[in-house]
Structures are given as C-alpha cells and as structure tokens.
Amino acid sequence: MLRASAAAEEAGVPSVSLTCEGFIGQAATTATGLGLPNLPVAVVPGHVDVQTVEELRANVLGFTVDAVIQGLTVAQEQASESVEPEPGAVVFEGSVDEINRFFYENGWSDGLPIVPPTAARVDEFLKFTDRAPDEELGVLLPDKRSATVRNVAINGVMAGCRPEYMPILVALIEAMADPAYGVEHSGNTPGAETLIILNGPLIRQLGFNYQQGALRDGFMANTSIGRFWRLYLRNVAGFLPHKTDKGTFGNTWRVVLAENEDALAKMSWTTIAADQGIAAGESAVTISRFTGGTVLASVFGSKPEQMIPYLADGIARLVAWEVIFTLGMADGAQKPLLVLSPILAQTLARAGLTKQDVQRQLFEHARIPAWKFERYLGEWTNLSPGHPRLVDFVKSKRAPAVFAESDDPNRLVPVVCKPDDIMVAVSGDPLRTNAYVFAHNGILGFPTTKPVRLPGAWRRLLAEAAGR
Amino acid sequence: MGRQEVDALWIVIPTGQRASGEWIDDTLRRRAEEAGLLARTPEAGRFPRQRVEVIRAVDPFAEVNERFEARGWTDGLPVVPPTLARVQALCATTARMPSDELGEVDPLRGVATVEKIAANAVMAGCRPEYFPVVLAAVEALLDPAFNMRGVQTTDENVAPLLVVNGPIAARLGINAGFGALGPGWRANAAIGRAVRLVMLNLGGGWPGAVSLAGLGQPGRYSLCLAERDDSPWPPLHVELGYRPDQSTVTVWRAETAINVTGGLAELASVMGSAASAFTMLYTGRVAVIVAPFVARKLAKDGWSKDDVKRHLHAQARVSVSAMREWWLRATAREWPARFETQDHVSAIASPDDITVLVAGADLAIPQLAYFPSWGFPPCRITREIAAPLD
Numbered sequence: 080m081l082r083a084s085a086a087a088e089e090a091g092v093p094s095v096s097l098t099c100e101g102f103i104g105q106a107a108t109t110a111t112g113l114g115l116p117n118l119p120v121a122v123v124p125g126h127v128d129v130q131t132v133e134e135l136r137a138n139v140l141g142f143t144v145d146a147v148i149q150g151l152t153v154a155q156e157q158a159s160e161s162v163e164p165e166p167g168a169v170v171f172e173g174s175v176d177e178i179n180r181f182f183y184e185n186g187w188s189d190g191l192p193i194v195p196p197t198a199a200r201v202d203e204f205l206k207f208t209d210r211a212p213d214e215e216l217g218v219l220l221p222d223k224r225s226a227t228v229r230n231v232a233i234n235g236v237m238a239g240c241r242p243e244y245m246p247i248l249v250a251l252i253e254a255m256a257d258p259a260y261g262v263e264h265s266g267n268t269p270g271a272e273t274l275i276i277l278n279g280p281l282i283r284q285l286g287f288n289y290q291q292g293a294l295r296d297g298f299m300a301n302t303s304i305g306r307f308w309r310l311y312l313r314n315v316a317g318f319l320p321h322k323t324d325k326g327t328f329g330n331t332w333r334v335v336l337a338e339n340e341d342a343l344a345k346m347s348w349t350t351i352a353a354d355q356g357i358a359a360g361e362s363a364v365t366i367s368r369f370t371g372g373t374v375l376a377s378v379f380g381s382k383p384e385q386m387i388p389y390l391a392d393g394i395a396r397l398v399a400w401e402v403i404f405t406l407g408m409a410d411g412a413q414k415p416l417l418v419l420s421p422i423l424a425q426t427l428a429r430a431g432l433t434k435q436d437v438q439r440q441l442f443e444h445a446r447i448p449a450w451k452f453e454r455y456l457g458e459w460t461n462l463s464p465g466h467p468r469l470v471d472f473v474k475s476k477r478a479p480a481v482f483a484e485s486d487d488p489n490r491l492v493p494v495v496c497k498p499d500d501i502m503v504a505v506s507g508d509p510l511r512t513n514a515y516v517f518a519h520n521g522i523l524g525f526p527t528t529k530p531v532r533l534p535g536a537w538r539r540l541l542a543e544a545a546g547r
Numbered sequence: 548m549g550r551q552e553v554d555a556l557w558i559v560i561p562t563g564q565r566a567s568g569e570w571i572d573d574t575l576r577r578r579a580e581e582a583g584l585l586a587r588t589p590e591a592g593r594f595p596r597q598r599v600e601v602i603r604a605v606d607p608f609a610e611v612n613e614r615f616e617a618r619g620w621t622d623g624l625p626v627v628p629p630t631l632a633r634v635q636a637l638c639a640t641t642a643r644m645p646s647d648e649l650g651e652v653d654p655l656r657g658v659a660t661v662e663k664i665a666a667n668a669v670m671a672g673c674r675p676e677y678f679p680v681v682l683a684a685v686e687a688l689l690d691p692a693f694n695m696r697g698v699q700t701t702d703e704n705v706a707p708l709l710v711v712n713g714p715i716a717a718r719l720g721i722n723a724g725f726g727a728l729g730p731g732w733r734a735n736a737a738i739g740r741a742v743r744l745v746m747l748n749l750g751g752g753w754p755g756a757v758s759l760a761g762l763g764q765p766g767r768y769s770l771c772l773a774e775r776d777d778s779p780w781p782p783l784h785v786e787l788g789y790r791p792d793q794s795t796v797t798v799w800r801a802e803t804a805i806n807v808t809g810g811l812a813e814l815a816s817v818m819g820s821a822a823s824a825f826t827m828l829y830t831g832r833v834a835v836i837v838a839p840f841v842a843r844k845l846a847k848d849g850w851s852k853d854d855v856k857r858h859l860h861a862q863a864r865v866s867v868s869a870m871r872e873w874w875l876r877a878t879a880r881e882w883p884a885r886f887e888t889q890d891h892v893s894a895i896a897s898p899d900d901i902t903v904l905v906a907g908a909d910l911a912i913p914q915l916a917y918f919p920s921w922g923f924p925p926c927r928i929t930r931e932i933a934a935p936l937d
Contacts, residue, residue, distance in 0.1 A: 162570075162573070163596065170595070171601070173601070177555075177601070180557070184598060184599040184631060185597040186598060
C-alpha cells in the first residue's frame with residue numbers, strides 16, 4: 080500500500096497513505112524499508128470492510144481528513160539509519176542453550192532450537208559456493224536488507240541444513256529477490272505460504288524425499304530447506320508476526336517438494352523446471368506462494384475420462400476468491416498446482432496423454448458458474464472494485480473469449496486463463512491413487528524458477544561431505 | 548583469593564524504538580551532544596539494537612545500573628534490572644499481548660508496547676500486580692488531550708499527577724492517607740516512577756536535551772496517590788460515572804503540588820495567588836486535595852462537592868490590574884476580553900475545571916494541596932484499570 084506512495088514521493092509528488100488502524104505498525108516499518116521512513120499515513124479507525132458507509136464517512140471526516148491534510152502539507156522530518164552488527168561479527172558467546180535462548184528472545188528464531196551459526200559452521204557452507212561471501216543477491220523488502228551469500232549461509236546453518244545444500248539455498252534467495260516473485264507481499268493478511276519445488280540431479284544426490292510422504296517433515300533436506308526459507312524471510316527480509324507479517328492465520332513453512340523424475344522420465348512427461356524453461360540435466364528451484372491445499376483422496380478409474388472430472392473439481396473447488404488473480408487484481412496470474420502421485424500420472428500417460436494434454440483436459444473441466452466467479456471478484460469480497468463482469472473483461476480484451484460464450488450467469492467459466500496456468504507435478508507415494516491441489520496467490524508470490532549453480536569442486540566437496 | 552563467579556542477567560532493553568525501526572537513542576545522543584550534556588550519558592546510543600541483552604558480570608545488578616545510567620535510561624536513582632523473568636511476570640498480569648501497542652510516546656515517538664512499558668515498570672520497582680495501573684496510566688497519558696509533546700518539551704515544570712480510585716487502591720496498597728504525596732509506600736513511588744521512566748525512555752524526554760523545563764520539580768520522580776475510600780462525598784470515579792467497584796486512574800498536567808494548611812478559605816487564597824496564567828488562558832483543569840477532617844466538616848454542614856467547587860471558583864480570584872504586569876500579558880497571542888472588563892477574575896475558568904479529591908491524614912490541623920495546571924487542551928483523563936490477572 081505504501082509502495083505507490085513511495086513512488087509518488089520519489090517523483091516529487093506529495094502523498095499520504097490511508098491505513099486501517101490495525102496496520103499502522105506495518106505501514107511505518109514498510110515505509111522505512113522503502114527508504115522513506117516518514118511517509119505520511121492517515122489512519123482510518125477500525126477496518127473499512129466492516130463499516131457501513133455512514134460509519135466510514137463519520138470516521139473519515141472526524142479523524143482521517145485532518146491527517147490527510149497534514150500529510151500533504153507538512154514537510155516530513157528526515158530519519159537516520161538503524162545500526163546493525165557488521166557482517167561476520169560475533170554477536171553472542173555462550174552455551175548452545177544460551178545461544179538458543181538469545182536468538183529466540185531477540186526474534187531471530189522460529190521457536191524451534193537453531194544450530195548456532197558459528198564462524199566455523201558458516202565457513203563450511205561458504206565452501207559450497209564459488210561466490211564471494213559479501214556478494215549481494217538482491218535487496219529484500221520490507222527491511223530493505225541486503226541478501227548476501229554470507230547471510231544465506233548463516234540462516235542455512237541455523238535451519239539445520241547441511242553445508243552441501245548451500246547451492247540450493249543461494250538459488251532460492253535469488254528467486255526470492257527476483258521482482259517477478261514479489262517477496263514484498265509476504266506479510267499480507269491471507270498469509271499464504273511458499274512451496275519450493277526442486278528438480279534435477281540434486282534430488283537424488285542430496286537425498287531429498289520424493290516418494291511416500293513427500294510433503295511431510297522427516298527428511299533432512301526437504302525439511303531443513305523449508306525451514307530455511309521462513310527463517311530467511313524473518314531474519315533478512317524482515318517479516319515478523321505482530322509487526323510486518325500481518326497474516327491473519329498464516330501457517331507453518333512447507334517442506335521442499337521434490338518431483339519423482341524417474342517416473343516423469345519413464346512417461347516422457349516434462350518436469351516443472353522444464354515447463355519453466357530450465358535445460359534438462361540442470362537442477363533448479365521453483366518457488367510459488369499458495370493460499371492453501373487439500374488432498375484429493377482415492378481417485379478412482381482407469382481412464383482419463385473417469386479421473387479428470389474429479390481432479391478438475393479439486394482445482395475448481397480450491398481456487399475460490401483466488402480467481403481475483405485470474406481476472407481482476409491481476410489477469411492470468413492464477414497458477415494452481417496439481418500434484419499427482421506417480422500411479423495417477425502413469426494411468427493418464429498410459430492413455431496416451433502428455434502433461435500438456437492433461438493440462439488441457441483439466442482446463443476444460445475445472446469450471447465454475449460465471450455468477451460465482453463474479454461474486455468472488457466484487458460482491459463476496461471487495462478485492463476487485465466496481466462489481467466487474469466477465470463479459471466486460473472479454474470486451475476489453477483482458478480475458479479470452481471462453482469467459483463470455485454467453486451472458487447466462489449460470490454458464491461455466493474456467494478458473495484460470497489458459498491450460499498451462501495449471502501447473503502439474505508428480506511426487507508422493509508411487510502406488511497410491513491420491514492427488515494434492517494447491518490454490519495460488521497470483522502476483523503476490525508468482526512462480527519463479529532459478530537454476531542451481533554448483534561450485535567448480537562440487538564432486539570433491541560432496542564426497543568430502545559424505546564422509547563427515 | 549578465590550575466583551569470583553560471573554553471573555548473567557537477561558534484560559529486556561527498555562528504550563524506545565520507533566514504528567519505523569529506529570531507536571530514539573540515536574536522536575537523543577545527537578541532542579545531548581549539541582546541548583553539551585554527554586557527560587551525564589557518555590554511553591548514549593551505545594547498546595545492541597535488539598530486544599534482549601545479556602549482561603555478564605560478577606555483580607550483574609551493579610553492572611546493569613552502571614550501563615543503564617551511562618546510556619541515559621534512568622531517572623538518576625538505581626533501577627531494578629528488567630530481566631526477562633521480571634518483565635514476563637508483569638506482562639502476565641494483563642490480557643494484552645506483550646507486543647500490543649498502546650501508541651507512540653511523544654516527542655520522539657518510541658512505540659509503547661506492553662513489553663516496553665513492563666520493562667520500565669520493573670525498573671521503577673513495580674510489583675507485577677501494579678502493572679495494570681501503569682498500563683491504564685500510560686493509556687491516559689497517550690490520549691491526545693494530555694498533550695505529551697507539550698508536557699515533555701515545554702520550558703514549564705509540569706508533571707503528570709496520577710490519582711487512583713476504586714478497590715484496586717487498597718488491594719495494591721496505594722497510599723491515600725498519611726504522607727500520600729511523600730515517601731514510604733512502594734505502590735505510590737513505583738507506579739508514578741514507572742510513568743516517568745516511560746516518558747524518559749520511550750518518549751525521550753531527557754532534561755536539557757529534549758525536555759526544556761527550567762527547573763523540573765520533585766513530582767517528576769513520582770506523583771501518584773489514591774483517593775481515600777472514606778470520603779463523605781462520592782469518590783472521583785463515581786462522580787465521573789464509573790461504578791464504585793470499578794477502579795480507575797485519572798491524570799492531570801500538574802505544575803506542582805502546593806501545600807495549604809487550613810480550610811477552603813486558605814485553599815481559595817492559594818488558588819488565587821498561585822494562579823497560573825496558563826490555566827487562566829487555556830482553561831486548565833486543576834485539582835485540589837481536601838483533608839478528611841475538612842471534608843467531613845463541610846459535608847456535615849451540608850456542602851456537596853459541587854458546592855465546594857463553586858465556592859473555590861468564586862473565591863479564588865486574581866486582580867486584573869496585577870495581571871497587566873505579568874510576563875504572559877506581553878507575550879500571549881490572545882488575551883481574553885473578560886480580563887479587561889472586570890476588576891477581579893476567577894483563577895479558574897469554570898467550577899467544573901476544579902476536581903475535589905479527599906486524601907491525606909485525618910488530622911485536626913489539616914493539610915490540603917493545590918495542583919495548578921499547565922498548558923492546553925483542557926486535561927483530566929480517566930481510564931479504567933483492569934483487575935490484575937493471577
């Protein structure tokens with residue numbers, strides 16, 4: 080919300096941001112991250128969503144307007160930078176218990192014990208990259224802190240990663256820092272959580288689980304890297320619950336999802352990484368932020384026509400208010416993910432379907448009534464202003480014709496704009512006929528893929544690590 | 548000589564962080580440097596920028612005090628180290644979350660989270676069960692009508708006056724009797740001091756650097772008492788519409804406490820002669836403390852509280868010709884017409900601007916008090932005190 084204000088101020092145009100009462104702290108912190116710590120904010124008491132027009136009018140006239148005038152007319156005082164320890168500085172010495180208490184009490188931990196990021200442990204991680212410790216991978220909002228190779232290593236140590244995961248951690252933070260992903264939205268109120276999808280030879284080399292229990296904790300590589308992601312959001316980007324992270328509920332971090340590439344290869348299906356443009360044989364991470372997921376249990380049938388309707392129903396059922404990212408808040412940005420167990424994928428492949436065929440069929444079947452789509456946009460939520468109608472999206476060429484084949488409110492329309500917006504992965508128990516579907520958070524965590532760059536001495540380093 | 552054991556204290560850093568993340572100490576250090584006051588706080592701004600600091604020393608209690616004083620985090624007296632355990636014990640007495648924000652403390656706008664207030668309350672010597680009173684008092688002080696910015700930065704010597712009403716006063720042992728404005732009662736001393744430490748450490752009201760009060764006053768250490776529960780009149784909180792079983796804290800901007808020996812006549816005389824031009828110009832709200840002996844006698848003679856207020860309003864008068872000589876006459880932007888059309892005017896704009904409290908010892912040589920007010924807008928702010936959670 081303050082980013083528009085910051086852009087205006089930087090262009091020399093005075094601004095003031097309207098902020099609901101519950102967001103004052105986030106506004107101030109975000110403003111600092113934007114380098115304009117004194118961006119004027121005018122508070123609207125309570126939350127506008129639950130106020131009648133009369134209440135809102137009274138609140139705005141009685142309270143907000145004065146601050147708007149003040150914000151637009153009074154010059155803001157300058158603020159100074161906050162002071163942080165130098166990179167590599169020793170911030171604490173003590174026993175493991177004391178270190179854990181110290182990190183936790185200072186908000187540097189997620190509540191579980193951390194591995195103390197000693198200089199020696201951090202150095203071990205740094206050996207697994209050819210990049211300089213102080214190389215900047217990007218600058219992360221809201222704290223506007225530099226993501227460096229060193230602070231990647233530090234958080235990797237803390238999360239319980241092994242040093243050889245370091246190339247993956249660096250790739251992940253490159254993805255986090257990619258503007259296409261939109262890390263700055265990570266504190267929004269729906270509180271969606273990122274899923275990391277891993278492809279390539281590193282799955283086997285580093286022992287990721289991609290079979291039964293693929294999304295369950297219990298496997299060091301999958302689990303510790305998932306934890307690293309959220310520690311990094313906390314410690315470097317600066318997303319803290321009760322401050323900059325306003326997730327109404329939130330949820331814990333997700334473990335890394337590794338695809339079953341043996342199964343994919345046998346079916347000649349593409350991997351997620353390949354779909355995202357990564358060359359075969361290369362390892363890559365794909366991050367995408369999902370609002371939630373659910374299991375589709377006991378998919379019954381031996382033919383696609385028996386299976387697709389149920390799988391597609393799962394997608395149509397889960398992508399609800401999230402259609403604002405299909406059309407409305409963003410167009411064509413809804414990228415739900417369907418994870419098929421290998422046996423389901425193989426059954427579809429046996430009928431001659433490629434992954435792209437499956438995506439096309441899912442697109443045909445994952446439909447909801449047009450009236451419902453429109454209500455998600457502008458009646459049940461207020462996330463797309465002005466009660467937009469799908470026929471108007473088509474008229475203005477913002478949406479494909481499929482959204483306006485008639486003006487019957489009961490006609491069925493897709494929940495995404497095109498077939499390959501439905502991402503399909505293969506993982507999980509190879510012999511169980513279950514699937515998992517995730518609804519997507521659109522531009523507030525857009526699928527972003529980065530190749531994993533290995534150090535020159537990777538083989539030797541890996542062999543040494545295996546001996547420890 | 549045996550090796551001395553080093554001990555550690557885990558302390559919650561009590562100083563203010565703004566919503567934008569900056570620490571107010573950086574501003575304070577610059578102000579102190581400019582004002583040539585760094586000798587008092589040589590370590591101002593030199594502390595780890597985090598929630599918790601571990602202080603290790605053979606005598607960590609003394610070490611905390613040394614460091615805090617050098618960083619400018621005390622009122623000059625020793626403090627109780629705000630350890631995690633002590634701070635958590637205070638936070639446990641309220642249903643609010645430690646991270647809940649009551650507001651920003653002017654002028655440097657440190658965020659008054661429940662935990663930061665608790666750290667300062669621990670330092671002031673508060674027992675855990677005092678904490679709901681401190682929270683309610685801080686809430687009252689953050690009401691815009693209190694004008695915290697003005698109170699903290701003015702060259703006048705104003706201090707918050709805190710009066711506690713209701714059953715919590717007796718439960719916590721907040722003194723309303725003998726020596727209620729003096730030393731000897733931990734609750735009075737610590738609650739008032741907690742508020743001052745909040746103003747210093749979250750608001751940045753460092754004397755000479757930010758606070759330009761020419762002399763200050765002893766009430767800036769602590770100015771907190773309860774009203775007696777045996778008053779012949781309805782107690783303040785009931786007068787304000789609260790139930791007798793509710794507890795409240797009420798705050799004023801008090802210029803000072805003036806002792807008055809005698810009865811209403813003496814009180815009115817002092818109110819007239821100690822008239823604050825600020826009070827007169829800006830309709831200040833003043834408080835008087837009537838001794839129980841005087842109150843009983845008045846009540847027996849049929850005086851209500853309102854009668855007392857009207858009487859004081861009528862009798863506390865200032866000569867208009869004398870006022871013409873005042874410094875304020877030459878500097879005030881506005882000079883009310885009523886000051887020109889009469890020989891004498893009341894020192895207080897309206898009887899309703901006078902609060903009558905009953906406190907002090909039950910003596911036949913009664914001691915009363917008058918608290919003139921400073922500044923604007925009119926201020927007498929009351930907040931209910933939640934019962935401390937067990």
